[in-house]
Amino acid sequence: MLVIPYFDPKPKRRRIDLYNRRDELNKLIEYMKDSPLILLLGLRRTGKTSLLYTAVNESKIPCIIFDLREIPGDGFIAMDVFLKFFLDKINLFLEKNRGIAERFIEAVKRVEEISIAGLKIRIKNMYRGVNIIELFRALNNVAESIGINIVLAFDEAQELRRIMRYRFTRILAYIYDFFENISILLTGSQIGLLYNFLRINDPESPLYGRAYDKIYLKNFTPRMSREFLIQGYKQYGIDPPEELIEYAVSKLDGVVGWLTLLGYRSVRDKIFNKKIVDEVLDIASRIAFNEFKHFLALRWQARDRYISIMRNLAIRELTWSQLKRLVEL
Structure with a gap:
């Protein structure tokens, strides 16, 4: 079996390619079988997307992944923009799961706002929208008839607060209460924003009092960071300078995404000194600054x-x- 290097910058999809997340992976797969609400939390670049994709791939549990980072812009999201994104993900799922697709298409024929084209669905008028709960109802009915569980995964779920016209906390609460064959999985790196959006502990929130399962991905310890780098370089037959390893461990704070980027760039450019670590730090600071601007875009007052x-x-x-x-x- 071909092993994907630890320093590959793309999200991992197999257990063998993940470094030191075995317990979290096993726990996530168990939750995906029947938990109504799962929170997968961790700071940016701690490997949440890799863990999600690997759990989906290893478990074979049908899952629709809505990566909300794909929606452009920093402000509020117009309904037609969101619906196009939403339908693209539904149709991609149907394309990969034809057995589910045929039953789902039959079930949604009664939804007035929907038109059918082969095994794909369309919304007749994007600006008028659609009651997306009816789409989830059809999905739940199909899952129940087959005897399976389907996961709806919203990657960077705090972005749902930006969508105009849809109050997603109500939609999620409805799915939780009435669709027993659907699990909701929410990932979030802006953890405070995600909790503020869900308001699980607020009596006035639609999700108040709902039980949920939580996985939190911590940064690597210095020992884990050191071992990750050494093992990663070893996959390329490289014995890195101890000075590089120690400097990287002291500066990159155990963030696996930055450790991975360091390994990838240093192997690619054949640079193994402090300068390459500083370059990665500069990239990290620029991303943090852009995220802060994104945060401010919805809080102009x-x-x-x-x-x-x-x-x-x-x-x-x-x-x-x-x-x-x-x-x-």
Whole structure:
């Protein structure tokens, strides 16, 4: 069997290619069998997407993956833009699961807003929209008739808050309550935003009081980071300088995505010194800055306050009370 190198920058899809996530993978596969709501959490670049794809591939459980990072822009998402994205993912799933597709197509024929083209569905009027709960109802009925569970996975699920016209917390709560053969899987790297969106502990939230299973992907420890780099270079027959390993471990904070990028770039460019680590740090900082701008795009009224917070934190460590006083000045 061909082993995909640890330093391959694409998401992993097989157990053998994942480094040190065996317990999390086994747990996720178990949850996908019958848990109504699963949260897969972790900071950006900790391997959530790789774990998700590997669990789907290893378990063979039918899964529709909605990678919400694919939707362009930073502000609110127009309904027609979202529906095009949504239907593309549904149709891709039907294309790969023809046994489910034929039954699903038959089930959605009664949905007034839907038209059928072969084994694909279309929305007659994108601007009028569709009751997507009816599509999920049809999917649940098919899963029940076959005796299977189907997973709806929303990657970077906090982005659902940007969608206009649809209140997704209500949709998710309805699926949770009434569709026993569908599991909801939500991944999130902006963990606070995801919890703020779901409001699971808020009595006024549609999802209040719902039980859920949670997996949190931690950053690698220094020992794990060191071993990951050494084993990764070994796959290419490279014995890296100890100085490079120690510098990378001290600077990249155990984030597997940045460790992977370091390995990939250093092997590709044949550079094995501190400079290549600094280049990866620069890329990481630029991505963090872009994510902050994305965060601000939906909070224009509080933009100056958040910028003030970040500027103060960049200068020195502050307690919450100190930060609060500075912002209020």
